[in-house]
Amino acid sequence: MTILKRSLRILFARAEAIFDWSFGQLNNPLANLGSLGWFFFWIVAVSGIYLYIFFDTGIIDAYASVEYITHQQKYAGGIMRSLHRYASDALLVVVFLHILREFSLDRLRGKRFFAWLTGVPTLWFIYVCGITGYWLVWDQLAQLVAIATTEWLDTLPFFGQPIADNFLNSSTLGGRFFTLMVFMHIFAPLFMLLLMWVHIQRHARARVNPPRSLAIGTGGSLLVLSLVYPAVSQGPADLDMVPVTVNLDWFYLLVYPLLDVIPGGQLWLILGVGTVVLALMPWAPPAKPAPAAVVSLDNCNGCARCFEDCPFSAITMERRSDGLAYETEAVVNVDNCMSCGICVGACPTATPFRRASVVIPGVELPDHSIATLRQRTLDAAESFDADRRVLIYACSHSGAEALQGDSSKVITMPCVGMLPPAFIDFALSRNLADGVMLAGCAAGDCFYRLGDEWTRQRVAGERDPYLRKRVDRDRLSLCWLPEGSRRRRERALATFSASLAQLPPNPGKRASKRD
Amino acid sequence: MTRLLRYALQILAYAGFAAVVGYFSFWPRYEYAEPEDAVVKLSLSHAASRARPCVRLTPQEVAELAPNMRRTEQCERQRVPLLIELDVDGETVLQLSVAPSGLWEDGPASVYERFDLPAGVHMIAVRLRDSARADGWDYTHVEEVVLERGRYLTITFKPETGGFSIR
Numbered sequence: 001m002t003i004l005k006r007s008l009r010i011l012f013a014r015a016e017a018i019f020d021w022s023f024g025q026l027n028n029p030l031a032n033l034g035s036l037g038w039f040f041f042w043i044v045a046v047s048g049i050y051l052y053i054f055f056d057t058g059i060i061d062a063y064a065s066v067e068y069i070t071h072q073q074k075y076a077g078g079i080m081r082s083l084h085r086y087a088s089d090a091l092l093v094v095v096f097l098h099i100l101r102e103f104s105l106d107r108l109r110g111k112r113f114f115a116w117l118t119g120v121p122t123l124w125f126i127y128v129c130g131i132t133g134y135w136l137v138w139d140q141l142a143q144l145v146a147i148a149t150t151e152w153l154d155t156l157p158f159f160g161q162p163i164a165d166n167f168l169n170s171s172t173l174g175g176r177f178f179t180l181m182v183f184m185h186i187f188a189p190l191f192m193l194l195l196m197w198v199h200i201q202r203h204a205r206a207r208v209n210p211p212r213s214l215a216i217g218t219g220g221s222l223l224v225l226s227l228v229y230p231a232v233s234q235g236p237a238d239l240d241m242v243p244v245t246v247n248l249d250w251f252y253l254l255v256y257p258l259l260d261v262i263p264g265g266q267l268w269l270i271l272g273v274g275t276v277v278l279a280l281m282p283w284a285p286p287a288k289p290a291p292a293a294v295v296s297l298d299n300c301n302g303c304a305r306c307f308e309d310c311p312f313s314a315i316t317m318e319r320r321s322d323g324l325a326y327e328t329e330a331v332v333n334v335d336n337c338m339s340c341g342i343c344v345g346a347c348p349t350a351t352p353f354r355r356a357s358v359v360i361p362g363v364e365l366p367d368h369s370i371a372t373l374r375q376r377t378l379d380a381a382e383s384f385d386a387d388r389r390v391l392i393y394a395c396s397h398s399g400a401e402a403l404q405g406d407s408s409k410v411i412t413m414p415c416v417g418m419l420p421p422a423f424i425d426f427a428l429s430r431n432l433a434d435g436v437m438l439a440g441c442a443a444g445d446c447f448y449r450l451g452d453e454w455t456r457q458r459v460a461g462e463r464d465p466y467l468r469k470r471v472d473r474d475r476l477s478l479c480w481l482p483e484g485s486r487r488r489r490e491r492a493l494a495t496f497s498a499s500l501a502q503l504p505p506n507p508g509k510r511a512s513k514r515d
Numbered sequence: 516m517t518r519l520l521r522y523a524l525q526i527l528a529y530a531g532f533a534a535v536v537g538y539f540s541f542w543p544r545y546e547y548a549e550p551e552d553a554v555v556k557l558s559l560s561h562a563a564s565r566a567r568p569c570v571r572l573t574p575q576e577v578a579e580l581a582p583n584m585r586r587t588e589q590c591e592r593q594r595v596p597l598l599i600e601l602d603v604d605g606e607t608v609l610q611l612s613v614a615p616s617g618l619w620e621d622g623p624a625s626v627y628e629r630f631d632l633p634a635g636v637h638m639i640a641v642r643l644r645d646s647a648r649a650d651g652w653d654y655t656h657v658e659e660v661v662l663e664r665g666r667y668l669t670i671t672f673k674p675e676t677g678g679f680s681i682r
Contacts, residue, residue, distance in 0.1 A: 169669045
């Protein structure tokens, strides 16, 4: 499993490096697969609503109505039909890439199981939507779909009389089953939407819209495809004639060629077992959860910044329970907490400047206390053996530990978003380093979802807690690169180090041992 | 120049994406059946006779039953399996014994079979046993058919219209 994950990760990393360069990190299509899925879903939904207005839901007139939409309204209904088809295919492509990528990045284990688990039935709904959709056109492909699907369903021990009888020949043509498909094609996407909504429930500020340029690019490419190669029907269905060869949508209808080589019952079994295995992936093997964030009520003033910044909706603000003169207090939902520490980075009391003997912020991770982080910063500063000292705060998923050297000291933490901006000020104003580098995951693709974004905003003074204006931004470098970008990260460090050489010595007062 | 190259790569990526989607949305063509063959479908759903004959109850036995449960015959629910044979040009190509549906095996037995047959003239013989008899057949049908390539031939069964029909 680990080898498979690593291999996939390498493949994705290589592709992402090219896309990063071409599209820019925030617009990298591979970092936006989930939101692209939503985007394609909405294209399918809107085009589907348009098509339904003109579609005749009876089996006799369905084909004629689709022909009317396709040819009589070539530049309206015709394009809508093509977009409906191609966006459905694109949806499946990005969904499978999304699954593979999340699997390779291990973003499914432990408390992250929820999104994975709820995504599995969504996959089935996508196929139900696709197969019933092809059925409705009632052309030769639809005939094949109808016959092969009902024959396949008949291999299940649920149906008393073969439902394939509905499509035995033209004299037994069953319109009732066709009408059932129409309803399924309407209601399955609604259920799918409900599941998609559940899928992102544990994600605060879930990205359901791709970056505008990506939406324009992918939507535009599907539009051009619709114009160049419009989707058309394949001749009317005739239940007395065998649909000998058809143009198959291999994304959705792969199951029919498979049925030529695998008996129907066995294929159900394979898909059923495959679904269960897929659903159990988060527990293969079970992850050892890190201790959840802990609130120290003595230091929590109920400011709600941790609540605002938590990427996993693991913090709620509730009525004060300790009698202090604040309205609310932060409460951590242990089941949702991923121990990323982003709440710690948001806490205004998490400052290394405090001279209390033990620094305890309002919220912190038991395994990565702020006091320890402060001490690690002081220890790292002591251990520099060269000039142009660069203190690197790195997330443990970035692979930035490799930057450790005589003039660069790396302090890792679960996520760079855990670092309160005051630490940057602390390191520079106390002259603990000549420069500070924050090394995290790729921009827009943080392992903990929002760590990079919040950090950028905090540094830019757009989000509480701000990095103080007095901090010389020339002495700060933000490096957002995916894991495995060792050379790019080394180049970034070398560039930053060279830029520090152009600056005068750090004017900060040297920290004393007492600090 | 670099900027142009980046845009070019983006356009290439979008074009590649559209090409993959467009191609696999239609191609390669799928051959569902042999072009030179016809396809025969045998479909029937039929409740066979009961496994044991009903026993007529005596007036005394009927009287002993609760008023709302009184009936003149006592029948076991279980039915016999359907036996079906299909010959093509004198050769048996299908021989099935189909159990009745239901937990008590008291429902109809259903058969749905599909197979390819070369186009041309064929002699089709189909036989069905739906009773507890030890040998012989309750329904038989023999018919010479002319199969056209790419056409379906359906064999159905309805006892109320005389048994098998081939279309």
